[in-house]
Amino acid sequence: MTDVADPPVPTSVAGPGVRPRRFYGWRIVGALAVTETVSWGILYYAFAVFQVPMRAELGFSAATMAGAFSVAVAVTGVVAVPVGRWLDRHGARGLMTAGSIAAVGLVLAWSRVSNVAGLYAVFAGIGLVSAAVLYEPAFAVVVRWFAAGRSRALLAVTVVAGFASTIFLPVSHALIDALGWRQALVVLAGVLAVTTVLPHALVLRRDPGYLGLHPDGADTPPATGDGPGRAPEAGLRATAAAAVRDRRFRWLTLAFAANTLVVIVVAVHLYPFLVERGHSAGFAAAATGALGALSVTGRLALTGATSRWPVATVTAAAFGLQAAAALLAAGSTTAGAVGFVVLFGLGFGVGTIARPAMLADAYGVRDYATLAALVGIALTAAKTAGPVAAGLARTLTGSYTAVLLAVTAAAALAAIAVAIAGSAPGRATDPEGR
Numbered sequence: 001m002t003d004v005a006d007p008p009v010p011t012s013v014a015g016p017g018v019r020p021r022r023f024y025g026w027r028i029v030g031a032l033a034v035t036e037t038v039s040w041g042i043l044y045y046a047f048a049v050f051q052v053p054m055r056a057e058l059g060f061s062a063a064t065m066a067g068a069f070s071v072a073v074a075v076t077g078v079v080a081v082p083v084g085r086w087l088d089r090h091g092a093r094g095l096m097t098a099g100s101i102a103a104v105g106l107v108l109a110w111s112r113v114s115n116v117a118g119l120y121a122v123f124a125g126i127g128l129v130s131a132a133v134l135y136e137p138a139f140a141v142v143v144r145w146f147a148a149g150r151s152r153a154l155l156a157v158t159v160v161a162g163f164a165s166t167i168f169l170p171v172s173h174a175l176i177d178a179l180g181w182r183q184a185l186v187v188l189a190g191v192l193a194v195t196t197v198l199p200h201a202l203v204l205r206r207d208p209g210y211l212g213l214h215p216d217g218a219d220t221p222p223a224t225g226d227g228p229g230r231a232p233e234a235g236l237r238a239t240a241a242a243a244v245r246d247r248r249f250r251w252l253t254l255a256f257a258a259n260t261l262v263v264i265v266v267a268v269h270l271y272p273f274l275v276e277r278g279h280s281a282g283f284a285a286a287a288t289g290a291l292g293a294l295s296v297t298g299r300l301a302l303t304g305a306t307s308r309w310p311v312a313t314v315t316a317a318a319f320g321l322q323a324a325a326a327l328l329a330a331g332s333t334t335a336g337a338v339g340f341v342v343l344f345g346l347g348f349g350v351g352t353i354a355r356p357a358m359l360a361d362a363y364g365v366r367d368y369a370t371l372a373a374l375v376g377i378a379l380t381a382a383k384t385a386g387p388v389a390a391g392l393a394r395t396l397t398g399s400y401t402a403v404l405l406a407v408t409a410a411a412a413l414a415a416i417a418v419a420i421a422g423s424a425p426g427r428a429t430d431p432e433g434r
Helices: 024-045 047-058 062-078 080-090 093-110 116-133 135-145 150-161 164-179 181-203 236-245 247-276 281-305 311-328 334-346 350-363 368-397 401-423
Strands: none
Touching: 024 047, 024 093, 024 116, 024 135, 024 150, 024 164, 024 181, 047 062, 047 164, 047 181, 062 080, 062 116, 062 368, 080 093, 080 116, 080 135, 080 368, 093 116, 093 135, 093 181, 116 135, 135 150, 135 350, 135 368, 150 281, 150 350, 164 181, 164 281, 236 247, 247 281, 247 311, 247 350, 247 368, 247 401, 281 311, 281 334, 281 350, 311 334, 311 350, 311 401, 350 368, 350 401, 368 401
8 A cells, every 4th residue: 555646635725815724744743742652652662561461371481581582683684675675666654654553453363362382473473563663664754754853843743752762661551450451452453453554544744745835834945855646655765875875874883883782771770770789679660761751851951952053063972971960870879869860861761762853954854764774773683682681780790880881872972973974975876886
């Protein structure tokens, strides 16, 4: 199912005496803010709550349950590149609609799991549909609809979706308490069906050119040459190949892979680290939970700061703060721990919106999804290996000191790499890949 051309509609600039029509791109942003919140909440975050009653009823070990989730993450990474190529050629509406329908069926199948083979099959499927409905395809839509307003549009989607865990963890817990875990998943499948399938099918459009518009609702195409309605058939692979040879692309990949490693290690190991340093379990839980709320603040700050400074400069500063924050956590004082959480949390979600903004700014939107998927391979490797490597280091050394030093070094590397990427001249990536 591809995105077909829709009949032109009036532009956002109306005639004399007529109130301007609101740019259709913001309707897409609103729809994606809702669908991303629900999809992340059910397909990703709810697992943390459901694994407990599943282990109790089915006798699965913690390792078995964690393995299923890791399978989902790995599958998402494996299919990222072909999904990205599809998005560049055909647009996101068909893929995200089909993915949402499949996600509903997989959550229902999850509710019927009774053995390990079934569990792993379901989560392999969830990994597949996650590649079709989570952030990357949503970002691929947003970057085509916005140029000057790209950071604000990305912020709008991610700020709302940033509350996915805040909403769906307690909702999932309440549903399990009231209905049991199997029926709770049936209810969540219904929520997924109602809130994601039709918005993807009815609201999404490939780019502004399909409605006779320009990015941001402007009167003229953007000066970058990535105008609306431009099909990406010829040169898609050549342009992507040229970008991969560009040293700026390699620095961007290194920067965001290092940042992803830092974020996932802290998210998984902050609680036991704080307890190890003598803080109470209650304090450790509150501190870990605060990272999510602070990430929203950090995204708002990033978007506001980019009106005055380049995205790369602001992002490098945020990553640098995370490196400094890790040093604050080295002691056992409450003040140091709070300082760490505040400074680190402010940079916690910055990479999520900086990555698509910098990729689109550097290489345009024609092959954005393919390039984002290639970066995503490195990010998936970091997500998969980071927590395990940190746990192994803790086991071998008997403390989290080595992990803390590694987090500091990786955060500093991310800051340096993104600063270099922002200042490096990029190789042209024209349709012939010259």
